[in-house]
Structure formats: structure tokens, C-alpha cells
Amino acid sequence: MTDLIRAFAEAFDLISRLDAKLIEIVALSLAVSLTAVAIATILGLPLGALFAVGRFRGRQMVIVLLNALMGLPPVVVGLLVYLLLSRAGPLGALGILFTPTAMIIAQAILITPIIAALSRQTIEDAWHEYEEQLRSLGAQRLTASVTLLWDTRFSLVTIILAGFGRAAAEVGAVIIVGGNIDGVTRVMTTAIALETSKGDLPLALGLGIILVGLVVALNAGASVIKEAALRRYG
Amino acid sequence: MAVVRSAVIGLGLTLAMPAIQVAAQKPFITVASTTSTEQSGLFRHLLPAFEKKTGIQIRVVALGTGQALDMGRRGDADVVFVHDKAAEEKFVAEGHGLARKEVMYNDFVLIGPKLDPAKIAGGKDIVAALKVIRTARAPFVSRGDRSGTHAAELRLWQLTGVDIASSKGAWYRETGSGMGAALNTASSMNAYLLSDRGTWLSFRNRGELAILVQGDKRLFNQYGVILVNPARHPHVKKNLGQAFIDWLISAEGQDTIAEFKINGEQLFFPNAAAR
Numbered sequence: 001m002t003d004l005i006r007a008f009a010e011a012f013d014l015i016s017r018l019d020a021k022l023i024e025i026v027a028l029s030l031a032v033s034l035t036a037v038a039i040a041t042i043l044g045l046p047l048g049a050l051f052a053v054g055r056f057r058g059r060q061m062v063i064v065l066l067n068a069l070m071g072l073p074p075v076v077v078g079l080l081v082y083l084l085l086s087r088a089g090p091l092g093a094l095g096i097l098f099t100p101t102a103m104i105i106a107q108a109i110l111i112t113p114i115i116a117a118l119s120r121q122t123i124e125d126a127w128h129e130y131e132e133q134l135r136s137l138g139a140q141r142l143t144a145s146v147t148l149l150w151d152t153r154f155s156l157v158t159i160i161l162a163g164f165g166r167a168a169a170e171v172g173a174v175i176i177v178g179g180n181i182d183g184v185t186r187v188m189t190t191a192i193a194l195e196t197s198k199g200d201l202p203l204a205l206g207l208g209i210i211l212v213g214l215v216v217a218l219n220a221g222a223s224v225i226k227e228a229a230l231r232r233y234g
Numbered sequence: 235m236a237v238v239r240s241a242v243i244g245l246g247l248t249l250a251m252p253a254i255q256v257a258a259q260k261p262f263i264t265v266a267s268t269t270s271t272e273q274s275g276l277f278r279h280l281l282p283a284f285e286k287k288t289g290i291q292i293r294v295v296a297l298g299t300g301q302a303l304d305m306g307r308r309g310d311a312d313v314v315f316v317h318d319k320a321a322e323e324k325f326v327a328e329g330h331g332l333a334r335k336e337v338m339y340n341d342f343v344l345i346g347p348k349l350d351p352a353k354i355a356g357g358k359d360i361v362a363a364l365k366v367i368r369t370a371r372a373p374f375v376s377r378g379d380r381s382g383t384h385a386a387e388l389r390l391w392q393l394t395g396v397d398i399a400s401s402k403g404a405w406y407r408e409t410g411s412g413m414g415a416a417l418n419t420a421s422s423m424n425a426y427l428l429s430d431r432g433t434w435l436s437f438r439n440r441g442e443l444a445i446l447v448q449g450d451k452r453l454f455n456q457y458g459v460i461l462v463n464p465a466r467h468p469h470v471k472k473n474l475g476q477a478f479i480d481w482l483i484s485a486e487g488q489d490t491i492a493e494f495k496i497n498g499e500q501l502f503f504p505n506a507a508a509r
Contacts, residue, residue: 087309087467095469097310098264098295179295180263197414198273199421199439221272 003202010206011213022207026214029187032100032174033167036107040167041160043108044115049145052123053114067114074106075173079225081106081177098179103187106173109162118159157226161219168215188214221228262291262475266303266311268382269412271457272296274432274501279494284481290474297414300380300388306330306460309467312475315482317382317430317457331460337482338491338502339456342386343434344447345417346372346426360450361393368396371405375424377416382455387428392451415444430455432501448465459483482506 014022051063083089085105087096094103126148127134134144150158171189178185180194189212195204274296277291281292299316304370306314307330316322316329326334344363352372354363359392367374377384391398398406407425409416413433417473420427421441436443459479464470481487483506491504 087469088307092309098293179293181293182297184293196418197269197412198439199414199418201439212443 004205006202007205007209009011012211014162014206015210022210024183025188025191026210028100029168029189031102032187032212033107033164034110036104036167037160037164038111039104039108040115040163044112044163045114045119045149045156046145047112048119049123051140051149053127054200063117066113066117066120069086070117072113074108074170074174075105077110078176083108085177097177098181098185100178100185102177103174103185106177107167107170109171110170111167114166115159115163118162119152119156122155122159123135125156126152137169148230154226157222159168161222163213164218168199168211173203181185186193237453244272248376256352258495261474262287263312263471263478264293264295264310265297265313265315265478266301267294267303267315268299268317269296269303270317270430270433271315272382273412273414274430274436275496276432276491276494277501279289280487280490280506284328284478284487287330287486288348288481290477292478298377298379298381298383299385301418303330306394306462307359309458309462311462312471313459313461313478315457315459317455318385319355319458320379320458321382321385322460326460329463330466331463334458334460335444335456335479335483335506337506338488339454339502340431341448341455342428342453343431343445344426345420345429345434347424347442348444349424349442352426355446357447358449360390360447360453363447364390365394366509367426368401371403371508374406374414374421375420375425375427376408377413378410379412381411381412383428383430386455390428391414393452404496435496435499435501444452 019135032175047066051059081102082097084091085094085102086092087095087097123145127144130151131144134147139147169189171193174180174185174187175190175193178187178190180186180190186194188207192207192211194203195201195207248366267277273296276296277292281294283289286326295302295311298307299318299321302311302314302316303318303321303325305311314322314325315337322334325331328331344354344360346352352367352370354366357363376387390400400406402408407419407423409419411419413429414437416427417429417437418426418439421443424442426446428439431448459482461472461475461479462470464472482491488504488506491502492500494501
């Protein structure tokens with residue numbers, strides 16, 4: 001119990017004195033995870049729409065695979081990206097291992113299937129509902145998917161937030177491809193892992209509290225924007 | 235939706251760009267090192283002094299010695315700074331690294347619960363202590379991660395004449411984790427374990443654990459530094475890496491190592507041959 005109280009005290013202390021190191025780590029966490037989410041959204045939503053509306057051989061297989069990929073273990077993704085980006089690997093010449101770029105790549109791979117699979121389901125449900133209507137208007141599949149993406153936009157926000165949550169919370173991938181280098185690739189989750197290793201459990205938990213707080217704040221922000229947009233465009 | 239999405243993208247990019255650019259400006263080298271040097275706080279003390287003098291940033295990836303050497307073999311580090319002499323010499327002999335330089339030492343200590351069920355506290359003979367733990371089947375936590383400390387532990391078991399690989403039981407737990415994580419495990423189950431003194435001194439979650447056996451010559455722990463062979467990996471920053479190694483073994487670098495203390499206790503003892 002005293003450890004928990006100390007953890008909250010640590011968290012409060014770090015925030016109240018705007019610890020420079022903490023700000024740097026939080027900024028990098030947000031930069032990496034938000035960029036990864038942006039990439040995963042740009043890739044995932046069209047993919048989701050394609051699989052929702054498209055009809056092609058092997059579609060069911062692809063959907064099963066996509067759904068399964070939502071459970072990709074971060075450490076496996078990390079290892080895969082590490083082997084690709086390592087100097088001894090096929091993309092080693094890029095020299096981007098142990099950089100934020102490598103971390104963005106790993107997280108984007110991790111969450112693209114989540115955004116694609118969940119948006120596929122949402123869009124497909126909407127497609128079943130509006131298929132006849134859209135067809136009677138003469139909409140092609142492409143036009144239909146754009147319409148459906150726009151129509152389901154509020155549900156898609158939640159899906160994107162789920163992707164962000166996964167990215168911001170994972171440690172397995174970023175610690176392998178980033179290396180947890182102080183001041184370069186240290187993010188919230190790897191800092192928490194490090195402080196746990198040092199046995200400073202209250203500080204580790206304090207950082208955890210800040211991370212959860214950040215995710216809550218971001219979700220609250222998104223919710224406010226969503227409400228405002230709902231009122232305006234209904 | 236579109237509003238949110240573009241806001242998210244914009245925010246992500248504006249935040250990401252400066253972080254990536256700042257990282258790209260300074261000349262830097264990547265050093266594969268051990269959890270003990272990182273978690274004890276040595277690097278936080280040592281590296282700013284070097285960076286201030288030379289302007290070269292040192293990016294440390296802290297792993298177990300085995301993994302750190304693997305990183306060097308793959309060409310993902312410019313310099314390795316580790317503590318397993320036999321493995322380091324093999325690394326150099328196989329052509330993965332240039333000359334190995336000794337930098338500093340500290341020692342291993344046998345940690346265990348203050349209640350000490352195996353009754354080994356206060357002894358100096360590490361081999362005798364391990365034998366007693368084995369006979370008593372007292373809980374023992376092993377790193378099990380091919381780190382320098384794990385290698386040292388296995389060498390000590392060998393000296394006891396016990397083949398630990400075949401006599402492992404429920405009492406001997408391999409955690410496959412770093413020093414700090416292994417200490418956390420030992421602390422929560424009141425087990426014995428071998429730790430480097432540096433990590434122990436800076437470790438906070440000690441619980442009922444204390445140093446029980448120390449001072450045996452066989453607990454000596456030497457750290458060495460090696461430049462990854464640029465002939466194998468042309469991208470290795472040979473000059474910057476060599477500058478770091480030269481500084482570590484210079485009088486100035488050695489003094490900086492000696493100055494690092496926790497609660498007045500010196501953690502690492504410089505012993506570069508050049509001194």
C-alpha cells in the first residue's frame with residue numbers, strides 16, 4: 001500500500017516540477033505513437049474498406065488472417081523489424097536501427113492490422129445496411145466505400161483510438177528496435193521497464209500513472225472533437 | 235472524422251520531426267553494453283564528461299554481454315563494452331572486433347535473504363557457499379540470459395564440481411532476464427543470487443535481501459572494451475569509436491570512472507593497462 005501511495009506521489013512530483021527528462025520522454029512517446037497511428041490509419045482504412053466492399057477469391061481467408069494479425073505479439077514484430085533493419089539484414093544499409101523511425105515502423109506494422117480489421121467489420125456492417133440503396137443510386141464499389149468511410153467516421157475514430165492505445169502501451173517492439181537509448185529512443189514504456197529493473201518500483205509506477213493519464217487525456221480530446229463534429233455535421 | 239484524422243497526423247508529424255532531426259545532428263556512436271553499466275548509473279556519470287570534451291554523443295544500448303556481442307557481430311554497434319573475458323577474446327579471435335582493452339573491474343557478490351536458510355552468511359569462499367546452497371536446495375535465481383554475470387555464475391558452479399545443467403531442480407530458477415529483473419525476482423521469493431556489486435548498490439527494491447558472501451578472488455569482474463572490426467562492417471565509425479576507447483583508458487577517463495560513487499562507495503575500479 002505504501003508503494004502505491006509513493007507511486008502517486010512520484011507521479012505528482014514529476015508532473016508538478018515539469019521534469020525536463022520526463023517531458024522529453026513523453027514528447028517522444030507521443031511523436032512515435034501518433035505518427036505510427038497516422039501511417040496505420042492511412043494504410044488501414046482503405047484496406048478495411050477494400051475487404052469490406054470488395055468481393056474476390058480468398059476474401060474469407062484474408063479476413064481471417066487480418067483478424068488474427070490483431071493479436072501479433074509486439075516482441076515478434078520488434079524482432080522482425082530488428083532483423084530487417086540490422087546492418088546484417090536486407091535493409092541494414094538504411095542505418096535506421098535504434099532510431100525513432102525504426103520504432104514508428106514497428107508500431108505501424110503492429111497496429112495497421114488492428115485498424116484494418118476493425119474498420120473492415122464496421123464498414124461491412126454499414127455496407128449490408130445500405131448496399132441496395134447505394135446500388136440503386138448507381139454507386140460503384142469505390143464510390144460506395146468512400147461514402148461508407150464517411151458514414152461510419154465516428155465509429156472509425158474509436159478504432160483509431162484503439163490503435164493508438166495499443167501503440168502507446170506496447171514495450172516489446174520499441175525496446176528491441178529502439179534500444180531504449182537515453183535521450184534518443186527512450187519512451188514511456190521503455191523507461192518504465194528500466195525503472196522496474198532498477199528496482200525503483202514507485203517511480204516506475206508513477207511513470208505508468210502518467211502514461212495512463214496521457215492516454216485518457218487524448219481520448220477525452222478526441223471525444224470532445226467528436227461531439228463537436230456530431231453537433232455540426234450530425 | 236477527417237478533422238480528427240488530419241489533426242492526429244499533423245500533431246504526429248510536427249512532434250516527430252524535431253525529435254528525429256535533433257537526433258541526426260550530432261556525431262554519435264552506438265555502444266552495445268551491459269545492463270550493469272547502465273542500471274548502476276555509471277554511464278550517466280561517465281558519458282556527459284566525454285560528450286562535453288569531444289562533442290561525440292554515445293548512444294548506449296544496454297543488454298546482457300552475450301546479446302551485446304551479438305549486436306557487434308551483426309554490425310549494429312560501433313563499440314562493445316562488456317564483462318566476459320572468455321567471450322570477448324573469442325569475439326576478437328573470430329575477427330569481429332579489433333584489440334580488446336581492459337577498462338575497469340568490480341566484483342560479484344552473493345546476495346541472499348537475511349534469514350539465510352542455507353547458513354552461508356559471512357563466508358568468503360564462494361565455491362563452498364554455492365555447494366551448501368545446492369545441498370540445501372535453497373531457492374537460487376539464475377540470470378539464464380548468456381550475460382557476463384550468467385557466464386560467471388556458471389563458471390563458479392563448475393568449480394563446485396556440480397553439473398548445474400543436469401542437477402537443476404525447482405530450487406534453481408532461470409529467469410532469462412537482466413540483473414535488475416533477476417534481483418526483483420529474488421527479492422520477492424527470498425532467493426539467493428549472484429549479482430555485480432554495482433547493480434546491487436544502486437538497486438532499490440531490496441526487500442529482505444543482503445550481501446552474504448563477498449571478497450573471494452574468484453568473484454573478480456573485469457570489464458573490457460572492443461572496437462567492432464571496420465573491415466567486416468565498413469559503416470563502423472572507426473575514428474569516433476577509437477576516440478571513445480582511447481578516452482576510457484586515458485588518465486582522464488580512468489579518473490572519471492573512479493569518481494563514480496553511490497553513498498560514498500566506489501562502484502568501478504579503473505585498471506586499464508595503459509595507466
